[in-house]
Amino acid sequence: MFGREWAAGDGAIAGCRFGEVVITDPVVTARSGSGRHPFPSPGSSSWIEGSVFSLGTADLAARR
Template identity: 50%
Template sequence: MAEIWLFSYGTLRQPEVQRTVFGRELDGHFDEIAGYELGEVTITDPAVIATSGSARHPVLLPADRAAGVPGTVFAITPTDLAAADAYEVADYTRVLLPLGSGRQAWVYVLASAAPETTQSR
């Protein structure tokens, strides 16, 4: 089976969030994504706030800039990807995008600004 890659720039990098969402801590490494900048959304889902410890979460917004947004890429299972989808609120959508390393990874971006051709949900 092909590896599934998930890029995180926010709360999915937190060990306590990983333990809650995936049942374990994930092993990842540095990567980055170009063409985006960090924005912020206010989360209202009490379960997500309790898990992350905050109502304010980062979100990727399309940007005309070459500099990358740093983050962590994780090799995950299909079950992990479904768990990540369940954790992320409707403000986010998962898209497949290239990373600085050249690897293609699933990334959560602002749903209202996601590229139409790559939206997954």
């Protein structure tokens, strides 16, 4: 990402779970290879585990 390796830490989004949306647009399904796509959805006692990357203003400015 942004032309270099990034250190990642463990993280989670509390109060969310993965939902699923069905996409029927043939262009989208041809590009992604699937008609079903996950998205975060509210779920009070759930969480989505993943990775956290720290980006600073200088990192974002360098991308422009």
